[in-house]
Amino acid sequence: MLSPAEAERLLFVSVAAIAVGALGGLILVWVKFRMYRRAFEGGMPPSASLEERGKPSLYDMIRRQHQRRPLAPLELDRFPMIKAPGGDGMTYAPGLRDVLSRRVPQEKDWKRVRRVVRQVCLGEISQWESVEAELRGLPAAASADALLEHTTWEEATAAVRKVFLEVAKRSTDYEAVKWGIVVGGLRATRSQLEDLLLLARHPEFTPYCVWLIQTACEDAPQFKRSLVNLLSESTQWGVVTLIDQLIEDDELVRDPDVQRKMLVHGMENCEGLEMELAFTLAKKLNLKRFFSEARRDERVFRRVVDLMATLATEPQPLGGLADLPDGEKVYAGFLATLSEREPEINALYAMDALRDFLQEQAGGWESRDERLADLNARWERAFSSERVRAGFDDEDRSWFAYDLVKRYELTDLLDEVRTRFRKDPELGAISVLAHFARKKDLQALMDSIGRVSDMEWRSRHSIGGPAPWGPQHERSVEYAEIVGALGPLGTPEAVRVLARAMCDYEGTVRAAALRAAAALPTGMRNGELLELVRERLCDPSDTAALEAVLAAKKFDIRLDGEEFAAVVSARTEPAAEFLSALRALRA
Numbered sequence: 318m319l320s321p322a323e324a325e326r327l328l329f330v331s332v333a334a335i336a337v338g339a340l341g342g343l344i345l346v347w348v349k350f351r352m353y354r355r356a357f358e359g360g361m362p363p364s365a366s367l368e369e370r371g372k373p374s375l376y377d378m379i380r381r382q383h384q385r386r387p388l389a390p391l392e393l394d395r396f397p398m399i400k401a402p403g404g405d406g407m408t409y410a411p412g413l414r415d416v417l418s419r420r421v422p423q424e425k426d427w428k429r430v431r432r433v434v435r436q437v438c439l440g441e442i443s444q445w446e447s448v449e450a451e452l453r454g455l456p457a458a459a460s461a462d463a464l465l466e467h468t469t470w471e472e473a474t475a476a477v478r479k480v481f482l483e484v485a486k487r488s489t490d491y492e493a494v495k496w497g498i499v500v501g502g503l504r505a506t507r508s509q510l511e512d513l514l515l516l517a518r519h520p521e522f523t524p525y526c527v528w529l530i531q532t533a534c535e536d537a538p539q540f541k542r543s544l545v546n547l548l549s550e551s552t553q554w555g556v557v558t559l560i561d562q563l564i565e566d567d568e569l570v571r572d573p574d575v576q577r578k579m580l581v582h583g584m585e586n587c588e589g590l591e592m593e594l595a596f597t598l599a600k601k602l603n604l605k606r607f608f609s610e611a612r613r614d615e616r617v618f619r620r621v622v623d624l625m626a627t628l629a630t631e632p633q634p635l636g637g638l639a640d641l642p643d644g645e646k647v648y649a650g651f652l653a654t655l656s657e658r659e660p661e662i663n664a665l666y667a668m669d670a671l672r673d674f675l676q677e678q679a680g681g682w683e684s685r686d687e688r689l690a691d692l693n694a695r696w697e698r699a700f701s702s703e704r705v706r707a708g709f710d711d712e713d714r715s716w717f718a719y720d721l722v723k724r725y726e727l728t729d730l731l732d733e734v735r736t737r738f739r740k741d742p743e744l745g746a747i748s749v750l751a752h753f754a755r756k757k758d759l760q761a762l763m764d765s766i767g768r769v770s771d772m773e774w775r776s777r778h779s780i781g782g783p784a785p786w787g788p789q790h791e792r793s794v795e796y797a798e799i800v801g802a803l804g805p806l807g808t809p810e811a812v813r814v815l816a817r818a819m820c821d822y823e824g825t826v827r828a829a830a831l832r833a834a835a836a837l838p839t840g841m842r843n844g845e846l847l848e849l850v851r852e853r854l855c856d857p858s859d860t861a862a863l864e865a866v867l868a869a870k871k872f873d874i875r876l877d878g879e880e881f882a883a884v885v886s887a888r889t890e891p892a893a894e895f896l897s898a899l900r901a902l903r904a
Contacts (some may be wrong), residue, residue, distance in 0.1 A: 375494050376486040376512070379519055390552040390586065391518055399491060399521070412520030412554025415458035422463035426455055430464050430496055437477045445483040449493045452484065457495035461525065464499065473503055482509060491521050498522060502529040510540055517547060520555030527562045541566075545575050548582040556586045557593045564601050576602050577617070584620040595627035596635040604647055608654045618658065619713055622667045625651050629674035639678045648688070660699030662708030666717045668696050702727050709737060709745075719745030723752045735761075742769050744795050751802035759806040762799045763814060770796040778822035781857055793823045801829030804836025812841055819849045824858025831864035835871040847872050855887035859895070862888065866898040875904040 373381070375396070382391050399409040409417075433451045436442045482501025488494050494516070502513050502525070510533055517526035527544060534541045544563060551559050560583050569575055580602060583594050604621075611618035625647075628638040638644050648671070658664050675682075675689040682688070705727060708718030722730050731753065738746035742765045750758040766772065770792045800818045803811045815837075818830035831853060834846055850872050853865035876884065881903055885891055891899075 372489050374487045374489055375491065375519070376488075376516060379515055383515060383518065388550065390550050393520070393552070396519070397489070397491075410520075410553060412523065412558065415521070415524065416554060416558075418456060418458035422460045423456070424463075427460040427464040427467065429455065430460070430500075431468055431472075434464075434468055434472050434477055434481075434500060437480050438472050438474055443480070445480050445487060448480055449484045449488050449490065449497075452493040452496045453488075453490040455492050455496065457492050457499065457525070461495070461499045465503075468500075473500060478503055482512070485516065486512060494522060495525055498525045498529065502526070505529060505533055514540065514543055514547070517544075517559075518550055518555070520551070520553050520558070523551065523555045524558045524562065527559060531562065531566070541569065545569070545578060548578050548586075551582070552586045553588050553590060556583055557590055560594060561597065564597060570601055573603070573606070577607075580607060580624065581616060581620050584623040591623060591627040592631040592633065593635065595624050595631070596637065596640065598624060599628055599641055599647070605650055608650045611654050612657050618654075619663060621651070621654070622663050623713075626667055626670035629670040629678075632678065637678065638674055639681065645682055645684070652692075655695075660695075661704060662711050662714045662718055665696075665699060665704065665708070665721070666714050668692060668699065669717075672696065702729055706730055706733060709733070716745050719749050722749050728753070731755075738765075742795065744798060747795055747798045751798055754802060754805050756806065759802055759811075760808075763803055763806065763811060766796065766799060766814065769799065772817075775821060775823075780820070780822055780827075782822060790823075793826060796821075797823070797826045797829040800826060801833050804833035807838045807841050809841075812837070812843065812846065816845055816849060819846075819853060824856070824861045827853060827856060827858065827861040828864045831861060831868045835864075835868040842872055847874065850874065854884045854899075859888070859892065863892070863895050863898065866895060866902065869902055870898070874902060876902045877904050 378396060379391065382395070393411050396411070399411065399414055401409055401414075430452065433442065433448055437448065442448060478501050480501075481497045481499075483497070485494050485497030485501050488497060498513065498516060502509065505513060510530055513526040513530055516522045517530070530540050530544060544559070548556060548559060548563075560579055563575075564570055564579065570579075580598060583598060584591060587594055607617060607621055611621045625638070628641070628647075631637065632640060638648065641647055651667075652671075655664050655667060672689070672692055675685055675692065679685045679688075705718050705721045708721075709715050711718065719734070721727065722734065731749070734746050734749045735758070737743075738750060738761070747762060747765075747769075750762055796818075800815065803814060815830045815834050818826050819834070821827055821830070831850065834842070834850065837846075850865055850868045851874060853861055854869060856862040856865055876899075881899070884899060885896070888895070
């Protein structure tokens with residue numbers, strides 16, 4: 318028998334053991350529950366590699382460029398490339414990925430970020446590195462709004478916002494920075510608004526930062542003007558999204574100075590995205606005032622020409638001149654401005670665009686025919702070789718001057734083009750010499766390849782490899798233009814140049830070489846070229862593969878059933894034109 322004291326001690330030990338066991342069981346259940354949640358919501362995203370940790374953050378890269386060039390747009394090619402999915406080496410222009418993203422919220426994405434918010438709120442996570450590890454690579458465009466809709470202020474505490482803003486300032490990952498902005502920028506202080514304004518200079522971050530700054534402008538109205546001033550420093554999709562957001566502020570847009578900045582900086586800085594801006598601007602701006610201003614202000618005139626030419630020739634994706642409710646009045650007002658300007662290359666460019674519009678899109682205008690006859694008469698009075706020659710020196714329209722030389726067969730300007738080509742083999746001069754295809758000019762084009770493109774650099778890149786980046790790659794268009802013209806030259810050297818170009822990493826160059834090979838004299842189509850044409854039938858580039866099929870017909874290549882099937886299976890979705898041309902090669 319146990320004494321009362323011993324029995325009491327035994328009871329105490331037993332109860333303690335049961336309690337410890339229960340607590341251990343609860344901990345085990347909690348751990349398993351957390352593991353289950355992680356498995357259900359997706360695996361742990363990869364944290365930044367040691368190499369990534371040694372790089373400057375995206376915020377620091379923006380800050381350093383801005384300190385060095387405070388009023389200039391960012392040099393976007395100095396930032397990390399934004400890779401497209403699929404692993405084929407393609408990249409997105411900064412800001413384009415979000416534009417293309419589906420706007421249907423991804424529930425698993427925003428719930429994942431909301432879980433991180435809650436963990437920081439509860440003190441389970443306190444380090445920005447741990448938060449960034451959860452956010453890296455998680456697309457923000459489609460799900461940021463849904464996150465904010467489902468997050469309460471009790472969750473988005475000051476501590477939470479501080480950690481997320483640190484992610485925005487210290488991460489090297491574009492998507493992590495966006496999530497850092499979305500959560501960290503809520504209820505931003507003035508110093509934090511300055512950080513957002515700095516980040517807004519990069520097109521990947523512009524829409525997120527601008528929305529938060531606009532939201533805060535009631536308490537800090539001076540930042541609204543800072544956003545307007547940002548127009549001069551924004552480029553590409555950055556300036557497009559900035560204008561899209563600012564133009565919804567009716568009070569702001571009533572200011573003539575704001576309108577001028579939107580027109581001038583928008584059309585100057587969009588870099589080929591005019592069709593994404595022109596209709597938006599035309600609906601909101603006081604065009605009548607700008608038409609009047611363009612009569613005496615050269616800069617405004619050039620941007621008005623850009624606007625009107627885009628409305629006339631590129632109505633997609635937003636709308637064009639025919640879609641404006643007062644389109645005919647806008648046309649008449651602009652034509653009145655042209656009447657008071659010297660008919661130089663910019664005026665010729667505008668008239669040419671309007672002629673295309675009247676011929677192809679203005680069928681609903683009652684006065685279309687008489688307007689077209691009037692515009693044709695104006696063109697005849699304004700057009701001359703000397704005005705085209707003067708256009709070679711125009712920074713905005715030299716390309717159009719070269720195009721007119723080809724369109725109107727202005728052979729009296731060929732010597733001028735040759736002189737300019739020898740000085741600087743740029744695309745406009747190359748295209749003119751390729752168009753007229755004189756033997757001496759084709760030889761000169763071929764001899765200039767080493768000046769146009771770094772062939773040693775090109776040889777280090779392979780078909781299907783990662784997309785190159787930099788000035789050497791940017792001259793691929795000039796190289797392709799030259800290669801595509803060499804068929805009629807028909808010399809052994811030209812054949813060697815084409816054989817090398819058929820193996821170039823850039824699909825447009827390979828396509829140009831195949832097109833030129835098809836134009837070679839029959840006696841110059843040697844066995845090496847024939848084998849290369851066969852190989853290119855399965856080219857990863859749709860354009861190059863089609864040119865290979867067309868060249869194969871010239872080379873008298875025939876395919877048996879097995880070869881035909883292999884070529885077809887090399888394409889995921891072979892186009893009808895490709896299949897039709899390929900059938901002609903069946904043995």
